[in-house]
Amino acid sequence: MTPPAPRVFRKVLVANRGEIAIRVCRTLREMTIPSVSVYSDADRGSPHVRAADQSARIGPAAPADSYLNAPAILEAARAAGADAIHPGYGFLSQSASFARACGEAGVTFIGPSPQAMERLGDKESSRRAAVRCGVPVIPGAEDVPDADRALAEAKRIGFPVLLKAAGGGGGRGMRRVAAADALASEFESARREAVAAFGNGRIFVEKLVHPARHVEIQVLGDGNNAVAFGERECSLQRRYQKVLEESPSTAVTPKVRAAMERAAVALARDAGYAGAATVEFLLAEDGTFYFLEVNTRLQVEHPVTEMRFGLDLVRAQIEIAAGGPLPKPAAPRGHAIEARLNAEDPYQGYLPQAGTILALTFPEGEGIRVDAGIAAGQTIQTHYDSLLAKIVAHGATREEARVRLERALSEMALLGVRTNQRFLLDLLADDAFRTGATYTHTLESRSWPAPVGVPDEVLIAAGVALFGAREAAALERDDADRYSPWGTLGGWGRGAPPVPGSSRSAP
């Protein structure tokens, strides 16, 4: 039987913001499909708005009024004549009701069917699917109604336990509880967070596996069949948010990889899954692994898989949604590492940071990919996720990728908002990362001090910036001074395009 010819979408609306919206628009442009971006009032001037061929306002700054506002997004799609919606990650990407509403509005949701999403996206239902498919799961209890019941279940399973929001994603709404006395207050906090973040207050209690690595398998399904594209290790996390991700994992043997891929493919096939999904596992030291959850969408860290497999996962999502065939996995090549640049202060409890980006330059060069959603002059607010950019390095070996990522992060400069850039460099240089001794508790089990001591040259630069305005003319460099290898760096300055390919053009 030959598959039906892929239907080319007339126009695709990207229902997201920041780096992922820009990244999806790039693929749409390469596929010569016109794109529509959407924005809240807070994002009117944000780079993702300019990345698409046209754009539409969808509401006030609060996510519930804009990027989670399904009627406004569907209306924007209708008004723009878009016949498909790419949801990115977060926001409505895992909302079965949104996927259903798209279908009712005659718009293709680029992602799984609402049924497959419900089956695998919900933690409890995906856990039942895992059990049915013979995939090992962590001991736990589903849908715990109150703190008393949570305590009883926790005692049965044994402390420490994890409290998880049934509707959560990206690690949000998860809490670790070491002992019985802290359980009640943590349960109430977890529930409040779950209601606020996901509109769903159901909580799940499970045993904490320790020490553990977070390893996930990328799969693509076409509704009948599914294929796996290796693993990503994302053990380095703070507050359950990933910081560095890599592929392959130093801890995954060919045998473990094959078993994990079989499990992930079985789950996708069982659900009749069409689109991209990530099946997350906890890997224990002895090589046993436990099913965690399925993310029924594109992951933030998908570029490490793309760089190794030479594959565009967004393109694959679009083609699958249009009825096209699954791509065939090529042999993976080399090693890729991604660093997440966040607007946060790692030396003060990772507090989210706000401010206006005064100056910005991105790294370039061999083996470096930058997926960013920021530009000089842009004001970073705390309405949304703190992710500013992803810097990804690919190398023939892990060490080559590691050194390359260090080089790239050292080249980068972002002024005006505190970020975790130095922290990322410290992590990459740390023995734990160099030796691959990366566990989910690694970041939180140690203190990561702020850099101490300010170099004299830095003070001179600060002084020149403060006092040197009058003298600035005298300091202007002439060409004879072009001694620095940095002189060739481009992409600098206020008002410069944030990313290549983001300029407007006619559809």
Next chain:
Amino acid sequence: MSRALQLRYRNETIEAALSLQGRSAALERDGRRLETTVARDGAWIEVRSGDRVRRCAVARGGRGVWVAVEGTTYFFEVEQREAGARGAAASADEIRAPMTGRVVTVAAVPGTEAREGDLLLTIEAMKMEFKLTAPEDGAVLEVACAPGDRVELGQLLVRLKPTAANGGGA
């Protein structure tokens, strides 16, 4: 011409003197002197001493100046000499918002005693909750916020009078 440079980097106060003359910049700090030549290229300042060149990105903004060098970014607040001590307020702990966000719960009650580590309030930003706890034992003097309030970075939330300061702290 030499200018006094008084900057605050996180919890550290840095004092130095900077002389700028054409392209020459000399810094005196902690009894040592560094002579450099500087060149400006857009937002970059290149500081050269001997064979060593450090290329710094700089920008003035807010209450200070930002400098990035080799992957490390410094924000220096320009120190303003405070006129006089803060007096009575110096013996109270001021709990300030560590970020812009929304107050979710308030546990602190004015007139009650809080023990070190006791929950005072929780703030939410970016869908994450942060607990603010008492840094030491003390009496809650004032609660300057209520659940649902939107608070800005650095805004006063709770004042505590430390128990240890009773009867004769400095």
